[in-house]
Amino acid sequence: MSAKARKWIRVGFAGPGAFIIALVIMAGMALWLPQGAAQIDNLVLPLVLFPLIWAALFFHACLDGKRSRIALVAVGLCVIHAGLVANKFLSKPAATTPAATHEAQS
């Protein structure tokens, strides 16, 4: 692999990659974080921590000398969190659209 290609892989993980993976982590975190005393920590903390998760992924992609480790950490986190979300959907499929559910309830 050329030096240019390696550089662009790093840029990819630091730029759009970090953003997309941070979004996936935010979704997955809502499913494994403890709910806390008010039963809301798992919902609120991912929203609050999103910029920091992105920054951590960004600086890891910039500063880690081993590209393979950057890919392993980023893809690993992405797969684990995407898997959690997929598992939630597969085990309990949504019956209808949110708008229809709300209208039915009211």
Added chain:
Amino acid sequence: MIHLPKEETKLMVAVHGWSGIVLGLLLYAVVLTGMVAVFAEEIGAWSAGHVETRSAFEKPIDARVRALVPRTPAEFRDDVNVFEIGDHNLGVFFHRHELKPNGEPVDRGVYYQLDSAGKVENELRGTGEEVFGPRNDDALSSFLVDTHVRLHVPNPWGLLLTGVLGLAMLVAAISGLLIHRHLFKDIFTLRRKANPVLVDRDRHSVAGTWSLPFAFILAFTGSFFSFFGTVGVPIVAMAAFGGDQVALSEAVFGSAAKPDPTPRAIGNLDRITADAGQRAGGAPTFMTIEHFGRADAVVTTFHEPGPGDIEPSTLVYNGATAAFDREKPSIGTRPSAGGTLAAIMGPLHFGNFAGVLSKAVWFGLGFAMCYVTLTGLRLWLVRRREDARSLDWLERATTVVGFGLPFALLVCSVAFLVTMPLGSAVFWTPTSFVAACLATIVAGFLMANARLDRALQIGMAALLVALPIVRFATGGPGWGAALATGELAIPAVDLALWVSGGWMLWSLFGQRRSVRTADDFALQLAE
């Protein structure tokens, strides 16, 4: 201090520079308007000549809200929001909850704007997005806030843009910390007699180092606010509730009260505001009434953080009896780590947790950050001046944005003061801003960069000095009238404008004098 290896430090220097170069000018626009927006409330009072200092919630509101019920269609009487508008007048929004086809919750109803006597001055019908816009008397402060929040780009793109700018600022702040080899030395190093580039570098470094923690906090909280509604809530709602954002909102903000749809008149709201004011140490800033006209009605009052506290306080009352129920966290039904963290994001971003003092500190640090962004761009350009002549356009753009933006903001302030008494400030405030921006851009093409730089600074100084005079000439209250009611914002803003305008004029013409003196000295030596 963090000591990175040489290669990583070089990489961080590049990341720090490029994060500023790619988005620096837009970031400067957001930080500059954010710095001014810290005092949006005071600027609103100053520009519109508001002299009432008593909160709308310190006056009777019960009869005024009750009088609106018969004229409100029953379909919009589910919930009511009560808040302050204009010169401490009352805004009341009767509404029901709806869902957009994409599942996003929206409020639809009737929004009443009352005057100081409690009469309906204006009645608007529609969704929250449709009825809550700038009014003639708050067009200037609304314009400032809107520029800061989304740069006038339509939502959600405007919020996403400012969110990305927040992330760029986070990168600049963290990389700025990592590239400091001598953090404590850099805080105090100002070599006044070195060459001009070194002097500028020292100033950039000192201002940047002092404002590093502040830059981090602002970038973190700012990008949180930008991404919260645009991507955060839909994604978490998708993962936890199959996309149902109402269910997420209920889980986070909802009350645990048992539903009881029995019709029951609402309790005395004046009793609630008086009690809430005593308990929280200040009048509410906002009030919500859920299930209006039902036995399970709940009234919630929101207050600014109390003395020595950073988290805003929220009180809950039984709506039917007006009896105090409990103090609850701003987010969630019980105190929790996540709720507290989310609740302090607002005060940390707006700097309003300790009144004018914290606002002044936030304003000062915001100014330091504007200075850091602008000098950072200029230093980056100076370093590359000999290598790449093609970067002249960026140098020009830096001048046009760096001084053109505050110049255009001052022009639109003058336009607001002139057109507000005529009732056309909502149109002329943004229009004059665009006109001033266009004029600056054209001047950027026609004038030499150094001349444009100086002309814009002189224009800014002249407008700063002229603004209080224009305000008074267009019918604004004098200092005597303002001080008589205890409205300190008016003389304080006038004084701040004069001091900054005077300081700019002195430094501009003082510079010329010192340059002339140096030239004379050189000539004498030559002779």
